[in-house]
Amino acid sequence: MFDVKKVELEWGGKTLTLETGRIARQADGAVLATYGETVILCAVTAAKSVKEGQDFFPLTVHYQEKFSAAGRIPGGFFKRERGATEKETLTSRLIDRPIRPLFPEGFYNEINVIAQVLSYDGETEADILAMIAASAALTISGVPFMGPIGGARVGYKDGEYQLNPSMAEVAEGELDLVVAATGNAVMMVESEAKELSEEVMLGGVLFAHNEIKKVCNAIIDLAEQAAKDAWEIDLTDNTADMKAELKKLVGKEIAAAYKITDKSKRSDALNEARAKAKEHYADAEPQTQMVAGKVMKKLEADIVRGAILKDGSRIDGRTTTQIRPIESIVGFLPRTHGSALFTRGETQAICTTTLGTKDAEQMIDGLDGLSYSNFMLHYNFPPYSVGEVGRFGAPGRREIGHGKLAWRALHPVLPTVEDFPYTIRILSDITESNGSSSMATICGGCLSMMDAGVPIERPVSGIAMGLILEGDEFAVLSDILGDEDHLGDMDFKVAGSEKGITTMQMDIKIAGITEEIFTAALNQAKEGRAHILGEMNKALGGSRGELSAHAPRIETLQIDKAKIRDIIGTGGKVIREIVAETGAKVDIDDEGLIKISSSDMKQIEAAKAWIQGIVEEAEVGKxxxxxxxxxxxxxxxxxxxxxxxxxxxxxxxxxxxxxxxxxxxxxxxxxxxxxxxxxxxxxxxxxMRVVDQETGEELEDTRPPREPREPRGDRRPPRRDGDGGRGGRGGNRAGRDGGRDGGRDGNRGGGRGEKRERSENSDNGGNAGLPDFLTND
CATH class of the missing domain: 2.40.50.140 (Nucleic acid-binding proteins)
Incomplete structure (x- = not known):
């Protein structure tokens, strides 16, 4: 019934299996990918025609994690998978970025790539497998995809690279690097590193590329068995004459406009040239007008790129390595815990840092179960930052991706929870944008944390690099503008401290870059980061010695786990009383780590003393x-x-x-x-009498010591059978040993004895059974 085609590859200590022909057979391409016990289904469908007037490529990638894959039921009211989580959004971007450049220019058919996690083993991260499955499904679908690509995750520990390490191994190591590549060149890099050198980072990329080649070969083997017929499309470029005509018409105006350093004035000049070109084709057919618009963009790119490659002249007049002017201001906002205004050229970010207690941690519900994050970074990009009118609301994929990039840059230099038991949130609001607002977020976010008193290990700066590549000739650009990003071939972002790199991200618009270009970009970025870091140090060179006056204070206390129940009390009675009486907030975990927080140090000290009094043992003589x-x-x-x-x-x-x-x-x-x-x-x-009640000093005890008392047992009369001296027990024995009368007398004696004992207990305030030294002679 099923015509199943399958390939297998031993890769990284596990078997990678790619299968097609059994599931989702009505899709243009569908692949079931298995690695370990993690299983991904990726289905690709493509529209057979293009909507009239459409002049862009509508590629949409959806990655979804099914909770059933890990044997879990989703949380929340609805108990089903709903909107994309942050991780699903980031993974969708991770797949989209390397495959998008591999579709031919002029191909505008809509394509959907849907990857679903069907099984998850808790060890093999699903994002790499989803990328491989998407590449395989596109390769066999027949659409004009110039792949395949493969993906790999690389770890680094004890000087050795690790292929596809588990998340536990990544956490123990120094590197979490994701690479996507074709068999010939690297297409995308995403990473978080613990201040590693450029040589180590480059080595990780090359290590990944060598392993990815094996995956690409396996996908080609599958395509040879199961690929559908390639689509017949006409993508011939017949616009050379139109480009020449437009260059003659507005070429000089465009060249002059791109020499204007001010972004607003440059945009006005370019819009005038574009309006002139539009007017020239006003009487043409709609399709011709659309083509003219596309050719106009190509003409602009040719003029900018040619100037850079020919004489190194950039849009704003800088050299290829020059950084725009930087101004940093800390303590910008009076009531925030930490704030900074970071401006680089026409890119600007207001960054604030807020410190909170453990209750403010972010709860994350995913395939691995519930987890908590005490560091958050949120990035906002309002339309006014680029002088435009647009939607302003919930963050989109771009905002989430830029925020996560900045998160990865700053996360490696944060103090441990034991040293700094706060929840940290950085908020970046972009107020101007003309090139790499994510790097401005890293710089501003770092300054705002230091302003808040977060004891980070070292300051971190970030820079965005660009690339112009024509044949064998190339130029790497430092601190790229928005137009250089749009018209260039690469967006390469590097962040780190003076010690090393903390994050590196690369996206390209061409079919890969070489090791030579990669090395040149890394070295040039290192120089740029050092310059930016120096400018940041002029505002604040390190974390302030104390927290903001508006930030909560947190004290930690480690106790024996056996004492946890004493702190909590029956039904939480004790811990509630501590909170109510002192006003401080008290959190305790299963390991006995207690966090006491308040904006008033007196409240913290009171709660701390109370808790110590519960867990500590009193000392005789103290x-x-x-x-x-x-x-x-x-x-x-x-x-x-x-x-x-x-x-x-x-x-x-x-x-x-x-x-x-x-x-x-x-x-x-x-x-x-x-x-x-x-x-x-x-x-x-x-x-009390041996302590001076005013000073608390010990006084000399002048009272003669008491004579030791005669043991209680020596004063007791001898026991007689049937006697009531031992109370009820004597009476009970009397029935056996002393006769009926003795037993009756004994019972009466026992009753009186019990009554006397109750009376004494009442006089002693309910403290019966106190030792001799707590009673009067």
């Missing part, structure tokens, strides 16, 4: 501050160390005789006490 919590006839119970009570016997209140305890003490009174004794059952005997 003096403590306490509070009278209960007064009885024979003394007073005093709470000390926050969570412990002890008895100050009436004889230990003061050296003079105390007739009535309430004449000297009252409930709630603050006193100073010395621990005299702790019995085996944990009952504490305290003294």
């Amino acid at each position: 003096i403590y501050d306490g509070k009278v919590v209960n007064i009885v006839d024979f003394g007073a119970f005093v709470n000390f160390m926050g969570g412990k009570d002890g008895l100050v016997h009436v004889s230990e209140i003061q050296n003079d005789r105390v007739e009535k305890v309430t004449d000297v003490l009252s409930e709630g009174q603050e006193v100073k006490v010395k621990v005299l004794e702790i019995d085996p059952r944990g009952k504490v005997r305290l003294s």
Whole structure:
């Protein structure tokens, strides 16, 4: 029934299987990819015609994680997969970026690429497998795709590269690098690194490319068995005459416009040239007018690119390595925890840092279960930043992607949770944009964290590099403008500290770049990052020594896990009382790590002392501050160390005789006490009379010591059969040993004994069973 085609590859210690012909047979191309026990289904469909007047390529990639793949039921009210999560959005972009440049120019048929995670083993990350499945499905679909591509994840630990490491191995290592490439050239790079050198990063890319070649060969093997007939399309470029005509008409105006350094004035001049060209073809057919618009863009690109390659002249007059003027201001906003205004040329970002407690952590529900993140970075790109009118609302794929790039750049230099137990949120609002607002976010975000007092290891800066490539001739551009990004061949972003790279991202618009270009771009970016870092240091060279006055304070306390239940109390009674009484917020985890937070240090100290009083053991001979919590006839119970009570016997209140305890003490009174004794059952005997109640200093005990008392057992009369001296128990035995009358007498004696015992317990404030040293002679 099924004509199944399959290829297998031993790759990175696991078997990679690509299969087609069994599932989703009505799609143009469908591949079931398996790696380990992770399974991805990717289906590709393409429209057979182009909508009239359409002049762009509508490629849409959707990546979706099914919770059933990990044996989980989605959380929330609806209990089903709904809108794309951040991870799904980022993975969709990860697939889109390397395949988009591999469709021929002029191909405008709509294409959908849908990748779904059907099984997840908890070890093999699904994004790389989804990229491979998408490439395979496109390759066998028959659409004009100049692939295939492959993808690989690379880790780095102990000087060795790791192919497709698990997420646990990535966390333990120094590198999380994702590379997409054809068999001949690298197409995309995405990474997070722990301040690694350019040589290590380049080595990781080359290592990945060598492994990707094996995957590309496997996809070609599958295509040889199962590929559909290639589409017949006419993409012949017959616009040479139109380009020559437009160059003669507006070529000089375009060249002059691109020499204007101010973006707004440059845009006005370009719009005048474009209007002149549009007017020239006003009487032409709609299709001709659309083609003329596309040719006009090509003419602009040719003029800009030619000037750069010919004499190194860029749009704003800079050299290829020159960075635009930079201005950094910290403490820009008075009530935020940390803020910075970072301006580079005509790109500007307001970045703020907010510090919160553990409750502010972001909860993430994914295939691996619930997880929590204490570092967030959110990027906003309003339309006014480019002088346009547009939608302003929820973040799109671009905003999410740029924010994650900046997150990866700053995450490696953050302090550990143990050293800095705060939740950190950076907000970047782009107020002007003309080239790499994501790098401005990194610089501004770093400055705002330092302004907030976050003790990062080292400052981080970022730079965007561009590329102009014509045949064997190329030029790498530092700190590219928006127009250079649009008209160039590469968008290469690098961020890091003076020690090394923390993130690297590359997207290209051509069919790959060589090792030579990659190396040149890395080295040039290193020089640019150092310059930007120097300009940032003029505003603030390191983290402030203390937190903002408006930020909450957090103290941490590690206790024995066995004491956790004592802190929480029955039904949370104790911890609620601590919070209510002190005003501080208290969080405790399963490992016994306690976080106490408040904007008032007095509240934190009060809660900390209370908790320490619960978990710490009292020391005999040590003096403590306490509070009278209960007064009885024979003394007073005093709470000390926050969570412990002890008895100050009436004889230990003061050296003079105390007739009535309430004449000297009252409930709630603050006193100073010395621990005299702790019995085996944990009952504490305290003294006030040997402590100076004003200074807390210990006083000399002038009272002669008590003579040791005769053991209680020696004063007891000898037991007789049937006697009631032992109370009810004597009566019970009497029925057996002493006769009926003795038993009756014994029972009566026992009753009286029990009654006396209850009376004494009542006098002792319900503290029956106290040791001898807690009772009066």
